[in-house]
Amino acid sequence: MKPTRFGPSLYGTNRFGMASSSPLHVAVIGTGIVGASAAHFLAAAGARVTLLDASGPAAGATGASDGAVSVASKRPGPMMDLARHARAFYVRCEQDGLFRGLFHRRSTFLVARTAIEADLVAQHGADLAAAGERVVEVDRAALLDRIPGLGASVCAALEIPDDGHALGYEITERLLATSRASIRRNAPVSEIVMRAGRACGVAVRNEFLPADAVLVAAGIGSAPLLGLGEILIPRKGQMAVTDRASVAGPAIDGHLMAASYLAAKRGIVRDNSHIGLVIDPLMTGQFLIGGSREDHRSDHSTDAATIAAILREALDLYPPLAARRVLRSFAGVRTASRDGLPIVGLHPHYAGVVIATGFEGDGICLGPFMGANAARLLLGERPEADLSALSPQRFARVEAHA
Amino acid sequence: MREAPILVVGAGPAGASAAATIAEAGLPVLLIEQRDQLGGAIHRQPAAGNEEHVWRPARHRRNWAALTARLQASAERIEIRTETIFLGVDSEGRFLFDDRHEACVFARRPRAAIIAVGAIETIRPFPGWELPGVMTAGGAQVLLKETGRPPEGPILLAGGGPLLPALAAQLAKAGNPPVAVLERGRPWNAPAALARLALSWAPMSEAAAYAAALAASRVPYRCGAVVTQAEPDGDGLKVSIRVGETQEPLLVRHLLIHDGIAPNRTGIPLPDPDGAVPILLAGDGREALGADAAILDGRRAAMQVLARLGHAERGAPSDERGLQRARDFQATLARALQAEPIVPPPETLICRCEGRSHADLAALAPDASAREIRLMGRFGLGACQGRFCGPMIAALRGQPLPTASPPRWPLRPVSVAALARLTIDETE
Ligand SMILES: Cc1cc2nc3c(=O)[nH]c(=O)nc-3n(C[C@H](O)[C@H](O)[C@H](O)COP(=O)(O)OP(=O)(O)OC[C@H]3O[C@@H](n4cnc5c(N)ncnc54)[C@H](O)[C@@H]3O)c2cc1C
Numbered sequence A: 001m002k003p004t005r006f007g008p009s010l011y012g013t014n015r016f017g018m019a020s021s022s023p024l025h026v027a028v029i030g031t032g033i034v035g036a037s038a039a040h041f042l043a044a045a046g047a048r049v050t051l052l053d054a055s056g057p058a059a060g061a062t063g064a065s066d067g068a069v070s071v072a073s074k075r076p077g078p079m080m081d082l083a084r085h086a087r088a089f090y091v092r093c094e095q096d097g098l099f100r101g102l103f104h105r106r107s108t109f110l111v112a113r114t115a116i117e118a119d120l121v122a123q124h125g126a127d128l129a130a131a132g133e134r135v136v137e138v139d140r141a142a143l144l145d146r147i148p149g150l151g152a153s154v155c156a157a158l159e160i161p162d163d164g165h166a167l168g169y170e171i172t173e174r175l176l177a178t179s180r181a182s183i184r185r186n187a188p189v190s191e192i193v194m195r196a197g198r199a200c201g202v203a204v205r206n207e208f209l210p211a212d213a214v215l216v217a218a219g220i221g222s223a224p225l226l227g228l229g230e231i232l233i234p235r236k237g238q239m240a241v242t243d244r245a246s247v248a249g250p251a252i253d254g255h256l257m258a259a260s261y262l263a264a265k266r267g268i269v270r271d272n273s274h275i276g277l278v279i280d281p282l283m284t285g286q287f288l289i290g291g292s293r294e295d296h297r298s299d300h301s302t303d304a305a306t307i308a309a310i311l312r313e314a315l316d317l318y319p320p321l322a323a324r325r326v327l328r329s330f331a332g333v334r335t336a337s338r339d340g341l342p343i344v345g346l347h348p349h350y351a352g353v354v355i356a357t358g359f360e361g362d363g364i365c366l367g368p369f370m371g372a373n374a375a376r377l378l379l380g381e382r383p384e385a386d387l388s389a390l391s392p393q394r395f396a397r398v399e400a401h402a
Numbered sequence B: 001m002r003e004a005p006i007l008v009v010g011a012g013p014a015g016a017s018a019a020a021t022i023a024e025a026g027l028p029v030l031l032i033e034q035r036d037q038l039g040g041a042i043h044r045q046p047a048a049g050n051e052e053h054v055w056r057p058a059r060h061r062r063n064w065a066a067l068t069a070r071l072q073a074s075a076e077r078i079e080i081r082t083e084t085i086f087l088g089v090d091s092e093g094r095f096l097f098d099d100r101h102e103a104c105v106f107a108r109r110p111r112a113a114i115i116a117v118g119a120i121e122t123i124r125p126f127p128g129w130e131l132p133g134v135m136t137a138g139g140a141q142v143l144l145k146e147t148g149r150p151p152e153g154p155i156l157l158a159g160g161g162p163l164l165p166a167l168a169a170q171l172a173k174a175g176n177p178p179v180a181v182l183e184r185g186r187p188w189n190a191p192a193a194l195a196r197l198a199l200s201w202a203p204m205s206e207a208a209a210y211a212a213a214l215a216a217s218r219v220p221y222r223c224g225a226v227v228t229q230a231e232p233d234g235d236g237l238k239v240s241i242r243v244g245e246t247q248e249p250l251l252v253r254h255l256l257i258h259d260g261i262a263p264n265r266t267g268i269p270l271p272d273p274d275g276a277v278p279i280l281l282a283g284d285g286r287e288a289l290g291a292d293a294a295i296l297d298g299r300r301a302a303m304q305v306l307a308r309l310g311h312a313e314r315g316a317p318s319d320e321r322g323l324q325r326a327r328d329f330q331a332t333l334a335r336a337l338q339a340e341p342i343v344p345p346p347e348t349l350i351c352r353c354e355g356r357s358h359a360d361l362a363a364l365a366p367d368a369s370a371r372e373i374r375l376m377g378r379f380g381l382g383a384c385q386g387r388f389c390g391p392m393i394a395a396l397r398g399q400p401l402p403t404a405s406p407p408r409w410p411l412r413p414v415s416v417a418a419l420a421r422l423t424i425d426e427t428e
């Protein structure tokens, strides 16, 4: 791969220098929620798309995560704003049929169990309100009405009524099923092949696959492909799934997010043994309970001490879980960037390459919207929101000054 | 610091034999069994307060008496934990157990582990197999052994393999002979295989005993007969049976189905005989070779562990010869009873936990990954984690149900409260 000067943007008139008679062919690396979304919207715009995945759809974080489509959990600043766009995108896709039956509105409850946590929740509520989000204060009695059985230690809570939930793998499957993108499983990309400063295809094992443009949406696998080993770190999260507490629909009326989760998200605690507790009632009637945040861990194994610690926290917050059984434990790997923001935009040096990775614990929420915007970038169109804070350029600059 | 024990999971013939062999060599053993009693699939004892013993061939009774005597003789070196379920091994190398008695999960680090969790029953799905009144033959046998009483009303046994006549004989001896035994294979079409089987004295004398019991109760044993459907009919079931080109209905109360057994590997750690903590499989859980072979295989695994730990010679060659004989016997039996697979109709249920059908399975891409089969197909995702539907899916897809790697724990559902009370014993 021969680096070129960071050239003019892709908003060129002659889409990648291709004759306009043959459709643009895009190789999308990674069939997670982001790659699937980009492929869907690229194909819808008439591009020819080949999706390549080292394993198969949803093999990465997308298939080993929770699915909070939540503004409530976001750090103030660009993430909170972009999450509002991304959630609105879910609502739109639900209404126009694409995500019908897969995206469900439900409240997030931010709950505090100590005075310090109550302060944190209040601060976060103020930040959400400032970003334009609806925030409702709920006292303990009202909360007990909504979520009977809640633990004695819960002292304060805020309700964020406009959040939602979607399972990453279901969204991915729907996006793929409703597009003509061709999918290649067991196709690990080893290299983006450059010619005269622009991408001309990708290498899969010993095979060269020509393409007019390349989207790197390979989660943590993006790091070796782009030489971003210093910038992207894996952050393992362990979770547990229970049996069904109800036969139809969520067992409780909202998503419980402990202040400990906000503390991790706002960067107040950074500790591999910290539990950022969420208790998520799934549509199946099961509970998804998580999770750990273990930096520099990219394996998918789980350990009993961590899962037990998660469950103890969960029982303190919501004691009725004692009646449930754990069906399985699993771990997923979040892709975190050094400054905590995703990386979405044109490659600073390689023409014809777009990057969309680094979604950490927010990619189910952000993924469809960001994939759609990556598609726009590849098609030479402007994104639907201001993505400048996410530009890969910011690391190019840091590197230059270092 | 205490001396860490050798872990043996499963107290069937294989586990009992392994535990006794290790204890006799002077090493401590931790023997884990999920049921409230030892014995495994074949020597299952009546539940407490119930004296009825189900009829078993004398050879099996003698073998089990010998094993229990050996366990007794080494009792001070064997810690037995019943009603305790092995949940798997976590990423820290901790072996996890669900103590159902104390309602808590505990973790141990053994010096070595022998996993002898036996086999699972397989069935071939047909529309209606999930209805009340349909049960696996093995499940019915467990009930029979524990209660001493057969189910009431007309019983039909169907499927394939030697358990069918064995259970039919036990039902007959217990007072309710089945109306028929339907074997899908046509052994008379495989005379060479039959001739070879006749040379295996112990299993054939057992088969002869079952045959005599069936003949005495006039239970028809029909070969080449297959159940194609079961439908509810009043209190019972209307079962459609196909023999050659003809279809016939039969009204029964209970339909007991069975199509052989396969090693139970769901969530079980992969064998690692040379690891820092050697892990070996033994008995039907390693290779489904039957009860006699399980005793040999338990000893073989124990000898291998002892040799690894510098305590004894390798296993006796006679064990290997005995295992090979059992392997030959099972292969010949399989040849004698082989039957063409039948593709079940699309609506046939495959995964009972998540309610997924054959059509759902067929809709998956042929090269679907493990994730896609589990998450998007929802196969192997429910309470049994694919233990029961896995072999059916393997047969229908022509390739094994991909398993999570590393194997996932808990391999059985475990109470949230019990797991939250996890105790980790680090004194070993
Ligand atoms: C425990 C946990 C809980 C989470 N909970 C939430 C939540 O509640 N809400 C939320 O919004 N987000 C959540 N997330 C985050 C979310 O799951 C991720 O941000 C999102 O799935 C990222 O999607 P992706 O498409 O970028 O990457 P991935 O889903 O990781 O997809 C990358 C794909 O690329 C493939 N690949 C990698 N390298 C190569 C290569 N060289 N060649 C070909 N293919 C390659 C991989 O096989 C994989 O399929 C959670 C994450 C975890 C781990």
Ligand SMILES: Cc1cc2nc3c(=O)[nH]c(=O)nc-3n(C[C@H](O)[C@H](O)[C@H](O)COP(=O)(O)OP(=O)(O)OC[C@H]3O[C@@H](n4cnc5c(N)ncnc54)[C@H](O)[C@@H]3O)c2cc1C
Binding pocket: B009, B010, B011, B012, B013, B014, B015, B016, B032, B033, B034, B035, B038, B039, B040, B041, B042, B043, B084, B085, B086, B087, B116, B117, B118, B119, B120, B121, B137, B138, B139, B141, B163, B166, B167, B261, B282, B283, B284, B285, B289, B290, B291, B292, B294
């Ligand atoms: C349903 C069935 C019926 C059979 N009927 C006959 C018969 O009638 N005649 C005959 O000759 N052979 C029969 N067999 C075969 C015979 O029982 C086996 O060959 C023999 O019992 C194998 O011994 P084993 O020790 O390997 O396994 P098993 O005898 O199956 O013993 C395994 C033990 O492990 C325990 N266990 C399993 N999982 C766990 C866990 N996670 N944690 C703790 N404990 C666990 C089980 O409770 C069981 O006690 C039958 C097999 C099956 C499956």
